[in-house]
Amino acid sequence: MTIKGFTDLLRPENVSFLVGGLAISVRIAVLTILMSFVFGLLLAVARYSGGRFKHARAARYLGLAAAWYIEIIRNLPMLLIMLATYLLGRIPALRAAIIGMTIFTSAIIAEIVRGGLLSIDRGQWEAATAQGFSYRQTLSYIVLPQALRRMIPPIVSQFITIIKDTSFAWSLGVQEMTGRGTIIFAKYANPMETFFTIAVVYFIINYTVGQAARALERRLAGHSF
Amino acid sequence: MEVGPLIEFRRVNKFFGSNHVLRDIDLTIPTNQKLVIIGPSGSGKSTLIRCINQLERVSSGQVLVDGVDVTAPGARLAEVRQDIGMVFQLFNLYPHKTVLENVTLAPEKVRGVPPEQAAETARYYLKRVGMLHKVNAYPAQLSGGQQQRVAIARALAMKPRFMLFDEPTSALDPEMIGEVLDVMTGLAHEGMTMVVVTHEIGFARQVADRILFLDNGEIAEDGPPAQVLDSPTNERTKSFLSKVLH
Numbered sequence: 001m002t003i004k005g006f007t008d009l010l011r012p013e014n015v016s017f018l019v020g021g022l023a024i025s026v027r028i029a030v031l032t033i034l035m036s037f038v039f040g041l042l043l044a045v046a047r048y049s050g051g052r053f054k055h056a057r058a059a060r061y062l063g064l065a066a067a068w069y070i071e072i073i074r075n076l077p078m079l080l081i082m083l084a085t086y087l088l089g090r091i092p093a094l095r096a097a098i099i100g101m102t103i104f105t106s107a108i109i110a111e112i113v114r115g116g117l118l119s120i121d122r123g124q125w126e127a128a129t130a131q132g133f134s135y136r137q138t139l140s141y142i143v144l145p146q147a148l149r150r151m152i153p154p155i156v157s158q159f160i161t162i163i164k165d166t167s168f169a170w171s172l173g174v175q176e177m178t179g180r181g182t183i184i185f186a187k188y189a190n191p192m193e194t195f196f197t198i199a200v201v202y203f204i205i206n207y208t209v210g211q212a213a214r215a216l217e218r219r220l221a222g223h224s225f
Numbered sequence: 226m227e228v229g230p231l232i233e234f235r236r237v238n239k240f241f242g243s244n245h246v247l248r249d250i251d252l253t254i255p256t257n258q259k260l261v262i263i264g265p266s267g268s269g270k271s272t273l274i275r276c277i278n279q280l281e282r283v284s285s286g287q288v289l290v291d292g293v294d295v296t297a298p299g300a301r302l303a304e305v306r307q308d309i310g311m312v313f314q315l316f317n318l319y320p321h322k323t324v325l326e327n328v329t330l331a332p333e334k335v336r337g338v339p340p341e342q343a344a345e346t347a348r349y350y351l352k353r354v355g356m357l358h359k360v361n362a363y364p365a366q367l368s369g370g371q372q373q374r375v376a377i378a379r380a381l382a383m384k385p386r387f388m389l390f391d392e393p394t395s396a397l398d399p400e401m402i403g404e405v406l407d408v409m410t411g412l413a414h415e416g417m418t419m420v421v422v423t424h425e426i427g428f429a430r431q432v433a434d435r436i437l438f439l440d441n442g443e444i445a446e447d448g449p450p451a452q453v454l455d456s457p458t459n460e461r462t463k464s465f466l467s468k469v470l471h
């Protein structure tokens with residue numbers, strides 16, 4: 001690494017080019033996280049409920065569909081899903097990247113959520129049922145809130161994975177941060193300096209997210225379990 | 226005026242797989258009765274009490290609560306359950322809710338009671354069980370005896386027609402059993418209908434007006450405390466009592 005390599009990299013036009021790429025990475029990550037969380041939650045509840053309502057046809061089929069989706073998707077490479085979304089979906093690369101990542105991540109989040117649901121003590125269901133809560137009320141007031149607290153660490157670790165994996169969007173031609181870095185170092189022949197700088201940025205973001213999650217966890221743990 | 230029985234079992238059988246857990250149970254429990262169920266572990270006491278609010282489905286026969294067949298297909302169980310208070314061996318408080326929230330949650334969400342009114346009712350019952358000083362605590366911050374008293378307040382706040390207790394003191398340290406039994410005794414004196422599974426023979430003698438001895442899924446003995454505890458006719462009852470009394 002040389003001083004020249006860094007001064008080239010840190011020229012104002014290059015910095016704003018990289019920051020623009022970072023903005024795209026963040027946008028991919030945030031949208032993917034939000035949508036994956038919603039879809040993952042729905043998939044998890046569908047699969048979980050399908051297992052509990054063995055005699056209700058609609059619930060069972062919905063549960064089976066969710067189970068198949070989850071099992072197939074999480075055993076495929078995410079990059080393959082992203083490329084397929086782009087090439088078969090005929091949509092802009094950025095949108096394809098976000099949708100492709102969401103298709104994959106939803107399946108991962110779904111299994112984390114389902115694990116959380118399954119970890120809740122049977123006595124909670126019994127107490128709530130005995131009080132006259134419906135299935136849906138028991139899930140939303142009693143079981144899910146407890147499950148979500150237990151799921152904070154694995155979910156955050158998945159969110160950090162998403163932030164890192166936004167770099168896959170480059171393969172679809174999206175000029176996110178990593179992709180823009182390759183354009184810069186091709187011009188100035190400073191790959192070491194460029195990758196080092198980008199790595200520092202990823203690290204700072206992810207380390208901060210991880211620490212914030214731990215602080216949240218400590219706060220929630222303080223008053224209950 | 227003639228009132229029908231509050232709870233009625235008609236030839237109830239329950240199987241878990243090939244395990245015949247309840248055998249032809251016929252049982253009529255009138256309003257205001259304090260019924261205590263005793264019997265060895267695995268004899269079906271929990272299963273029987275859980276059939277009343279249908280936490281357990283029956284394999285055959287009928288259970289009627291206030292004249293409503295809760296075992297019928299399509300029975301409106303959530304409605305029936307609102308009126309039945311249940312207290313569990315392991316308390317089963319909601320750990321993510323404060324003591325007050327534990328008691329207000331069902332009245333608010335199930336019955337639609339306005340929050341201020343639910344809180345007022347909750348405070349009333351928490352005071353009765355001696356837990357008003359802990360309204361803002363979480364269950365994990367309470368002793369077992371305190372948790373169980375909150376659980377009783379939680380059940381009472383729904384203003385139930387009757388209360389079910391499934392070994393409410395079995396998970397408690399000995400020094401905490403008394404505080405929970407005291408609350409239950411007070412409740413009995415106020416005329417609450419109660420079905421209590423317990424091994425506390427002293428409590429049964431003092432509070433029950435009827436005791437069932439359940440053995441291997443059958444009602445082996447049924448009568449007032451003096452009869453069942455002091456002059457049982459059934460050999461199994463005798464041997465069981467000699468174990469729990471000494």
Ligand SMILES: Nc1ncnc2c1ncn2[C@@H]1O[C@H](COP(=O)(O)OP(=O)(O)O)[C@@H](O)[C@H]1O
Nearest residue numbers: 241244246264265266267268269270271272273
């Ligand atoms: N959910 C269940 N699945 C299978 N067997 C059960 C279940 N619950 C209870 N049993 C069996 O039913 C019998 C009666 O159990 P239970 O009613 O809990 O007895 P008790 O409360 O008198 O100790 C036992 O043999 C127990 O193993």
Ligand SMILES: [Mg+2]
Nearest residue numbers: 270271272392
């Ligand atoms: Mg039991």
